[in-house]
Amino acid sequence: MTNEYYPSTPYFLTAEIVRAIARAIDSKNDNASLDNKCKDLYLSRSELDALIEEHIYKPIAKLKLKKSIENEIKALVAQVFDNYLQIVANYSLAEWTRDDTGAWIIEVLFCPYMMNAIHLLGKRTKPFQKSDYMELIVAESSGIDIALNIIEKRVEGWQEFYRKLAKTEKDKITSWRRGESLPSFYSLYNLCNSYNKDTSKNVLLFLIAARAIDYFKITYGSNALMQYVDEPELLEDFIDYFKYKVRDLLDRNAQYAAYSNQTEEPVHQMSSIISMYLVKILREFADGNLKQSKETFVKAFDLSLYRSGHMCKKVIEVGLVIASWQETPDMNLISKLKSVQNLYGYTLPTIVTEDAKRKKENLVEDWEINMWRSNAQRVFNDFKVELPEKYAVYSSILPVYLDAKELKLDLKNPNKNIKLNDNSKLHRDKNKKKQITTQLIWNTLLEDLDAVNKLLQAGADINILSDNNESALLIALQHMNLIEINEPDDSFYQILKDLSYTPKTINAMTSKKHLLPLLSAVQTGRLEVVEHIVKLGADVNKKGGGSHLDALTTCLFLIGTIKNSKLSNNRFSMIAQDPETAIARMSDFEFSAFIRETQGSLGLNRQEVTSHLVQSTKSPDAIAILKELSEVFKEQTQANYELFDLREMRKIAKLLIDRGANPSARYDWSGIDGYTPFLLACELNEDELVTHMLNNATEDSKDDIINTVYRNRRNGQVVSYEKICQHFKADDVLDIVDRSLTLASSDKVN
Structure with missing residues (x-):
């Protein structure tokens, strides 16, 4: 893709803002690499964060200010970009040029x-x-x-x-x-x-x-x-003022367009050009001209960026359908579209990975391509376009279909694959027509203990993973998982636990739910199980699950939930009773997990999902079903949470800390940027665990742990452990940290 022949965008590109700040403080007055990034329409969030770190945060760090001042300045800078991208993503300036808007935006x-x-x-x-x-x-x-x-x-x-x-x-x-x-x-x-x-x-x-x-x-x-x-x-005041000024511009532009349309000369407005491209794209796609439709889309996408506001969200969704339906799905285009989704905060699924060789925006899973294929008509409905039958994929959930022969155990070939989901319209990786798993994994999923025993005796390889990156051990741990809606059963784990596993098996993360054996082990609430998985080589700092958390944070969240198990029940009840609030409160990772679970069947973005759930709650039948499900959920959840033991969970947390879990590991939670296991332990008034974290830290790492702050993205405020302890009345923890700081200070004096 190239944008060299397009007019400059009315909004500044984010790298241009980095360069302006860098030039103001003269951190990098002449930098060819930064100048090149200022021409890049497709700059990803990770690339933007790297530019901010290099050209703004590093110079600030060189000043060696008090950590609290440095953190507040960094938070203010981060909020500039968050709020600016929120404006760019939602408010159109399509009919204006940089000359019109540049000084005004500044x-x-x-x-x-x-x-x-x-x-x-x-x-x-x-x-x-x-x-x-x-x-x-x-x-x-x-x-x-x-x-x-x-x-x-x-x-x-x-x-x-x-x-x-x-x-x-x-x-x-x-x-x-x-x-x-x-x-x-x-x-x-x-x-x-x-x-x-x-x-x-x-x-x-x-x-x-x-x-x-x-x-x-x-x-x-x-x-x-x-x-x-x-x-x-x-911050709220000038964001509101900016929105007001945008609306004023749009009103003036509408008046100008109405006046201009009275003349014989047509008005070639940018939004009209983008709309014409979209009409052409839809017609070409419906006619089966997939390649031409993609080429036309690229022009519309380029023109929409940093220009079209909320319209860009819909343009991207159209593009994901078109790129996914290509004869060979265009992974390069899909990754660019996902990257912009992430940058603009549209919060559609973004793959989370720690693969150092590839950026997370550039990773695309099979289920995502199938989701966009199966939701083509939903996306095109907004344009009143009826697609031909050939584009109908009737299930994005991918139900499993097996013929009778494949259900029969083949003990002579214990590692024989089982083929799933024979649907030619669904995308398969590596040109596979069917998804595959092993007999061992499949029968562990079916909870057939006798079959699993026979396969192990026949020599089934426990280290072969399914297409979805599942192992039999992971599924056995899931059968014991106390946060799942099932009665825990450890019989499969008992027959699998003493076998020889490779590190790859122990650290494999599943494609859709991002399950990890260590996270599942923590969720069993059993110290000996966690200890066993750690000894097998589990990476204690690897993040996974729908909320992208590490094992220590997962353990602490469970401790908090055990202390108040009604929270989990309340969350489910809220989705049933007040879906608008429930969806709004979900973090980006939580919402991405929700989309992974439903694969677009309830909608493709927050607005669609909220609208679908709100509409469902208006139906008496739906209300009755949700109420019944809620009661079942509450009953089973309460029964499982009663099996957790707080003392055991604290031992698990200590074990993870002893094995190198990082108390300063940052994560994003419901608009909170940079919360850590230490801050969460402060919130929960877990004085025993806070003491263990500080006692196991070096002097340098202890300083990092205590001085880490989080930023509330809603108001830009920086919050430290002191404010957290004061808000949650965690006086015990506050005393412990204060004593630790006093001791460290006296040691430096001596």
Whole structure:
């Protein structure tokens, strides 16, 4: 795909924003690689995060500020990109050009963020005050000159330090003060580093802020910041203001279009061009011209990015159908579409993997291709297009079909494959017409203990995995899993546990549900089972499951649920009674897991799923069924959770910590960015486990554990362990951490 011949987008590409911030603080003034990324329409979330880390976070880390200040600055930067992408993903500026929107977007969206950062610094960088930073904003002369004047007044010993500087250094500073040039990041860094006082870090930060403000004024105009001088803006307020301004633009554009349509000349608006492409795409697809339909789609997709707002979501869904129905599914196009979904926060399924060779956005599973194939008509319904019968795939859930011969045990060939799902319209990896599994795995799934025993005696290989990456051992652990809606049965585990397993088998993650043997072992609630799986070589830090959690976090969540088992019941009841709230509260990983389970049968995005469930709850029959299911769920769940033992779960958590589980491992949970097992243990007031985490940490890792914070993506606020302990009244944990910090401080003094 190429976008060289398309007009520039009305929205800035995210790499352009990274470059603007980097240039303002001069972290990477000339960087060809970053410049190239600024032309990339398809920049993925992981690539964006890497750019932010390299060009913004690393320079901030070099300042060696207090960890709390550094974290707050990083959180503010992260919130800039989150909120900006939310705007880009939902609000169309299709009829406008960069010349129309560029200065306006900077003033309406980015100036308030800059002012919020300045207000933050005014609170946290003594001896400088908010008024000092405001003086930099309103000054008509060089901000560096103003900053140095303030430093001379507020920083003890600075004048003496300046007097002893070499003439070349003084000449350089004089040039800055006159506004003849902007100081580089490293010039300021070296100057303050040679000052070598307790206040040098805050002096450096003050000078970098002055440099950034000067750069902003020179580049974007001196008045852009003035309207925000008085008070810092709430994030919600200026997001709402931006939406208002977008609606105003759209209204004006509609009036212009209505006026223009009265003339003989047609109005070639960008949204109209995209719509015409879509009509052509749908016609070509319905006629069976799949290759041509894909080529036309690529043009529409390119034009939609950073331009069409929420329309882009529908364009992507059309593209996923078209790419999936190609004679050979276009994995490259699907990965680009998934990457944009992830970047824009549309929260459709994104594969989670720790394969270092391939980025997660570029991994596509068979079930996803089949989901889009089987939902082609649903996607095309929005365009009032009726597809021919040849595009009908009647089940995306893929029910299992076996003929009678394949059900019979073949003990002479114990590793014989069983073929499943003979449906020629469904995509198979590696050109397979059918999915396959082994007799051993299949009979373990069927819970046929006699057949499993016979196959093992006949020499069945326990390390052969199914197409879905399942092993017989994993399924045996699932039969014991206390969070599944079944009565636990360990008979299969008992006959499988003492056999020889390869590390690949122990760490294999299933394709759809992302199950892992270690996570399933933790969910049995049995210490000896977890210990056994760890001894077999399980990676204690590998993440899996619908919520993409590691074993320690999974264990802690179970501890929290055991303490209040009604939470699990309430979650199911909420889906039945208030699906709109239940779906809205799901994290991206949870919702992706929900889509994996339903494979699009209830909808392909949050809006469709919510609408489907809300409609279902209006039916008396559906309400009765949901109520009955809810009661069964509550009864079985309560019975299983009563089998958990809190003391045993704490022993499992300690075992995982002893084997190297990371208390600082970050995860995303319901809009919370960067929660960790340590923070979760604080929330649960698990003083015993917090003590174990800190006692098993080195001095450096202990500092990382305690100083890790999370960011609430809804309001951009940074939250530390102290705030968590105070909110959840976890006084025992707070005392333990405070004592640990006091002890560490006294050790440093001694």
